[in-house]
Amino acid sequence: MRKIYLVFSVILGLFSCTSDVDNLDSEIKSIELSEKISSENVKLLSAWTANRSSPVHINYQRKFKVKVKNLGYQKEVVIHHATFDGNWVDIPLTFEQAIDNDEEIWIGELTPDYEVYSDEFVVKYMVNGKTYWDNNSGKNYSMLVNVGGYLSPEINVELNKSFTRPTGSSFAINVNSRRNYGTTTTVEVVYTTDSWATKTTIPLTYQRYFRVGYAHYIMSPNQFDVDIYDTSIRVSEDVQSIDFAIVYKVDGQEYWDNNYGRNYTLSKVIY
Template sequence: MNKITLLYAKNLITRKASVPEQDLSFLVLVDDLAFDKSVDVAWAGEDGVWHTLTAAYHGKAGHNQEYWFARMAFAAATDQSLPGNIQFALRYRVSGAEYWDNQQGENHSLQADSGIMLADKGRLLNVEFGRRLADGENLLPVVVAVDAALQARRVTIHWTRDDWRNSRKSACHYGRNYWDSEFLSNARNPNHYGCQIWNTVLKVDGACRVHYRISCETRQEVLWDDNFGQNYSVQRRPLTVMILNLHCCQEENQDDKLSRIARAIDAQDVDIVCLQEVAELWNDGKGDWQTNTARIINERIKSPYHLVTDWSHLGFDRYREGVAVLSRYPIERHQGRYVSSSRDPYSIHSRKVVMAQVRVPYVGLINVFSSHLSWWEDGFAEQFENLRQWAADEHTHQVTATMLCGDFNIKAGSRGYQLVVDSNEYDDQYLSANSPQVFRRIFTARDAHWERCLDEDHRIDYVFLRKGSGLAATASRAVFTEQDYGRVSDHFGYLMTFEPT
């Protein structure tokens, strides 16, 4: 089976404002052989000059497969003509290997202004579908390409806004343009290459997520495009949370590493950041805001976030050491509170946690606690109990989710971790996203021998999500490793993605 396959290609010329423009786009299916991969389109126009168009990841397809999408637009100019007819081939590079879809060396071809071409054996396909609903966007266009030889009688979108608890049907229309695309809406006739274009618009209102599949009725049969059995899913922006212990200014090249953290927050589009071992100069206990590492990171983010921070004790004999929360979204309420019995600023066992209540669009209020607790033998049990009770008091009916984030100084599977499990109140979100079978053994089935499952798991940093919260972790990974942004601390960071349930 091919590791890379063309699903469709489009070549359209529009004449908006009397300026001819040509749009080339390609939807590609690849086998997910490794995380680090690249997909591109090698193409040439009528001038015979070859170019490379880089594709971008577009979403999950069937089992171990991904969609990748490439698009480029050209405007005619006095010194430059449009590409016109093109020939092209697809290239997939992964794990040192290279795979091609090039028609066995003959290359694919696509005539100028010929519309959408379904690849070989393509009969029904959702085309140019998006993965995100923008803030304020309440209409979802769906465009379907159908092999004209099928003589389709009816194309229908079956969709839901509540994970199929209730379902709807919306009829598509042939020859009537509902799609506000500057390329299709200004094209003379997109129904070329023996391909019909059907479309409609779904009124999704304020839904966080929409699932849908497509049926096509002919005289002989009913065909389906359901994304290889997974259905199509379009959603609002997911929530991303990052946690990181900063190592209290003990790093070489410390300033460069603070800048690297800020660049990673920008690059990963993080929404909420929980930091521990935030440092600022002691200054006789009065502190020095200009040296606060959370403030420095925040000011180096392209668009600085909302920031709350507080300190607990003297760290490394020269810093006020504390915790912080940075949030892209407004912080409606915040508080710093000791969870340790000690409040002595000269004792490292004095531990303060910062809580920030954040209103996330299409999710609601989330209580986020940035925490740095002591080791088991130095008061973890008492501190976790105080934190758990505080979080429970704050989790009112108005709150969608509560997260306890940060450095808990307990190894996965240890006595302290077992205390969290036995509380039956919080779940380990990294484990939930990365090892669902192990997660179920520990947090659902309550296997009597679950500890051995975590022998090789050396984490002490966690995001614990309160049971019953209206969020679920869909992805999680370690960051600031040797392979991912480089080391910036004696801890890894963790980046997690959450979606509404």
């Protein structure tokens, strides 16, 4: 019996050592990434994490939006993300659109059914045989599983496409905006149903707690001082789509999310 206990103790010891080694490897990798020099050629614009649950199912949404300099036709843009098993994996992003200054927007979204990813990540951009990083100025990025939105310093307001959609005879509009303490802030949607021959402006409503699933909420402002606003635009039955943009007003200044000058379009779902 004593021999059995001895073998069992050795096995537990080996398992413990393996776990410690994995954790150490992950910590070393984290330190290595934080020592990379961030480049102006790649920048995380926004990110989002949320528990998307129902009474019978749950998934874990992560979204990323990145801006890169167009340094070549063949390129890869990825989120280099830590996982709960101590590894680091690449999450590929896809090209969304070209914008001014010869720059591009790349995006990615995942909804795994279990918590694959831990909180730490960086952005990696590979082009012309070179690799450029955005590691949050040496701190790496860190977002827990149900935080809501992160906005880079250059972004004050951004449409949240996950919760912006047609809903019957209405259009639900959802926005992430930067919190400004001690100032008067308004967030509005400017929309048209006739190709901008006329336009309508309506305010969005601040949401202190925003429901993202059956039993999960996001608090605003969150740890990144990001607030959530939303509204519903009701239209007549003959209106099939709207074009719109978001304006964020604070201290007499206006900041727009108009999809880089293209505006947004929402269309009713036809069954």
